[in-house]
Amino acid sequence: MNITIRIPSPLRRFTEQAAQIELNANTVGEALMALNAQYPDLQTQLMDEQGKLRNFVNIFHNKIDIKQLQGMESTLDEGSELRIVPAIAGGKK
Amino acid sequence: MSPSLTPSELSRYSRHIMLPEMGVEGQQALKAASVLIVGAGGLGSPLCLYLAAAGIGTLGIIDNDTVDETNLQRQILYNMDDIGLSKVDCATSRLRKLNPYINIQPYHTALSSQNALDIIQPYDLVIDGTDNFPTRYLVNDACVLLNKPNVYGSIFRFEGQATVFNYSKGPCYRCLYPAPPPPGLVPSCAEGGVLGILPAIIASIQATEAIKIITGIGTTLTGRLLIYEALDMKFDELTIVRDQHCCLCGEQPTIKGLTNYQQFCGIADTPIDVTYGEIASQELKTLIDTNTAPTIIDVREPYEREICHIEGSQHIPMQQISNHLQEFDPNQELLFYCKLGGRSAKVCQLFTDNGYQRVTNLKGGIMAWANEIDTTLTQY
Ligand SMILES: [Zn+2]
Numbered sequence: 001m002n003i004t005i006r007i008p009s010p011l012r013r014f015t016e017q018a019a020q021i022e023l024n025a026n027t028v029g030e031a032l033m034a035l036n037a038q039y040p041d042l043q044t045q046l047m048d049e050q051g052k053l054r055n056f057v058n059i060f061h062n063k064i065d066i067k068q069l070q071g072m073e074s075t076l077d078e079g080s081e082l083r084i085v086p087a088i089a090g091g092k093k
Numbered sequence: 094m095s096p097s098l099t100p101s102e103l104s105r106y107s108r109h110i111m112l113p114e115m116g117v118e119g120q121q122a123l124k125a126a127s128v129l130i131v132g133a134g135g136l137g138s139p140l141c142l143y144l145a146a147a148g149i150g151t152l153g154i155i156d157n158d159t160v161d162e163t164n165l166q167r168q169i170l171y172n173m174d175d176i177g178l179s180k181v182d183c184a185t186s187r188l189r190k191l192n193p194y195i196n197i198q199p200y201h202t203a204l205s206s207q208n209a210l211d212i213i214q215p216y217d218l219v220i221d222g223t224d225n226f227p228t229r230y231l232v233n234d235a236c237v238l239l240n241k242p243n244v245y246g247s248i249f250r251f252e253g254q255a256t257v258f259n260y261s262k263g264p265c266y267r268c269l270y271p272a273p274p275p276p277g278l279v280p281s282c283a284e285g286g287v288l289g290i291l292p293a294i295i296a297s298i299q300a301t302e303a304i305k306i307i308t309g310i311g312t313t314l315t316g317r318l319l320i321y322e323a324l325d326m327k328f329d330e331l332t333i334v335r336d337q338h339c340c341l342c343g344e345q346p347t348i349k350g351l352t353n354y355q356q357f358c359g360i361a362d363t364p365i366d367v368t369y370g371e372i373a374s375q376e377l378k379t380l381i382d383t384n385t386a387p388t389i390i391d392v393r394e395p396y397e398r399e400i401c402h403i404e405g406s407q408h409i410p411m412q413q414i415s416n417h418l419q420e421f422d423p424n425q426e427l428l429f430y431c432k433l434g435g436r437s438a439k440v441c442q443l444f445t446d447n448g449y450q451r452v453t454n455l456k457g458g459i460m461a462w463a464n465e466i467d468t469t470l471t472q473y
Contacts, residue, residue: 009250010285013412019325055272060331068334085320085331087270088249089226090135090287 001026003080005035010086014042028061029072031082046084056087095121096150102194106148119308120148124195126307127151129216131204131232133180134158135292136222136246136299138170143300145188145195149307152188153216155200156180163473167289204228206351209235218306220244220299226273227354233258233266234351237342244302246295251288251323253295256314256333257302259342263315268336268343273358288323295321369441369452374462377428377455381405387426387453392440397432401470403462411436415443423449430455430462432473 005021012019021038025031036043046057053059059066060083066074076082098120103110106120128149130140133156145152160168160175160183175183181199188197200212204223213219213235221232221243229247236243242260247253258265298319305311318331341348372380380386389406391398398408409417411431421427427444429437434457441454455462463470 009252054274056270056274058269063329063331065331065333067336068332083320083329083331085254085318087226087274088247088252088254089229089273090224090248090285 001076001078001080003031003076003082005031005082008084008086010088011042011045011084014045015039025076027072027076028059028066028074028082031076058085060085095125098124114310115308122308123148123304124150127216128303129153129155129213129219130222131155131219132222132224133170133184134222134224135167135248135287136296138168139293139296140220140222140300141170141184141188143297144303145192147304148192149195151196151198153198153200154181154184155202155204155212157201157203167292204231206231206354209351210239213239213241216241218242218244218303220303222246226358229266230273230357231351231354234341234348237265242306244299246299248287248291248295250285251291253291253321255295255298255319256317260306260313260315262335264333264335265339265342267341268339269333271340275359291323368445369454371454371456373456374465378466387428389428392429392437393431400473401459401463403430403459411440414440418447424451426451428453428455430458432458433460434458
């Protein structure tokens with residue numbers, strides 16, 4: 001499936017500033033693997049040593065949190081959109 | 094019983110009262126309401142102005158900071174005369190002039206595990222306008238423990254997030270993000286920058302949600318995380334749900350009181366594998382004066398270097414530093430600095446990871462240097 005992944009600005013320094021990445025994958029896990037292969041520095045930002053998604057990163061498939069779907073096994077459709085949404089804290093300063 | 098409105102209040106709020114959804118009843122509900130705004134900065138400025146103007150009966154404002162010139166790019170509560178003064182004092186006097194019909198309750202302190210429950214308890218609703226993870230988790234936890242809605246907003250560079258936590262069976266912040274990123278992984282606004290208008294958009298959304306919750310009109314953002322991207326001018330909403338396993342608001346919560354949030358966010362802990370040294374400005378000054386200083390490298394952006402720099406330092410912006418690793422001898426003594434010491438710490442880590450043995454970070458960055466050693470430098 002041809003899908004797109006949207007990269008939030010805090011992580012774009014790991015994707016050569018790309019905001020959107022198009023790739024081919026059948027599941028969320030495959031898509032993240034392909035993304036990490038393309039941008040190895042991104043891997044440690046998104047995953048822990050066990051390959052689990054970090055606690056401060058959420059992935060949404062077509063606007064639904066993959067935790068409400070089948071997690072990394074969630075299947076993608078042609079034209080699916082994945083969004084990476086990390087915790088951000090700014091507001092006051 | 095809702096408080097009645099005086100003739101001058103009826104006149105002042107007439108554009109609200111005309112709205113069929115609002116009416117006199119809605120405006121009375123606003124007058125009866127108490128809202129605590131945590132943080133009187135980028136988000137807090139428009140929050141204070143709009144909620145005071147809207148006639149929220151009691152507005153609590155908590156902040157420990159003073160106004161600084163770099164705040165004025167986005168913190169529209171303040172002006173040049175306020176520089177150096179307490180934010181909460183300036184906010185209070187400005188808001189009393191804007192709306193004498195409401196009560197302003199200032200708190201000249203930082204919200205902490207010790208005071209949060211007492212401060213939040215009397216309020217109907219809390220608005221989170223803070224700028225750091227420890228306070229965000231503290232606000233969230235206190236709101237869940239006291240069962241108060243938490244109107245959330247957060248900004249970074251050109252992006253913002255907003256939602257309502259802990260309201261009508263919706264999720265809390267920990268349902269969404271059980272733990273914060275380790276310090277240093279996500280740059281702060283002070284290091285990452287922020288578009289000055291961005292907080293106004295997110296704060297306006299927060300203020301709207303607060304008014305909707307108080308008056309009971311419309312559909313709130315609970316269960317929806319609103320994402321705003323200024324560069325693409327896109328609003329997106331993502332579905333979020335309460336996590337039944339949430340350690341705070343789930344069915345079997347393990348958190349039953351406030352904790353040490355600095356520690357939780359890894360800030361008080363000394364990182365275990367720090368292998369580089371750290372020195373204070375005064376020590377560096379001594380080394381320079383005795384001609385024993387290491388090679389000093391400024392890793393900030395070019396525009397920052399134009400504002401000020403340490404005499405005799407080289408310049409390699411952080412983004413390019415990995416391309417320059419080979420240029421240094423692994424036995425060479427290297428000292429890195431940035432604005433506050435956060436970015437240069439990451440560079441130090443990169444060098445030590447690559448086998449450089451004699452790497453030092455300047456504690457507090459050039460701002461500490463400008464405060465303690467060379468006071469002629471422009472601070473920013
Ligand atoms: Zn929760």
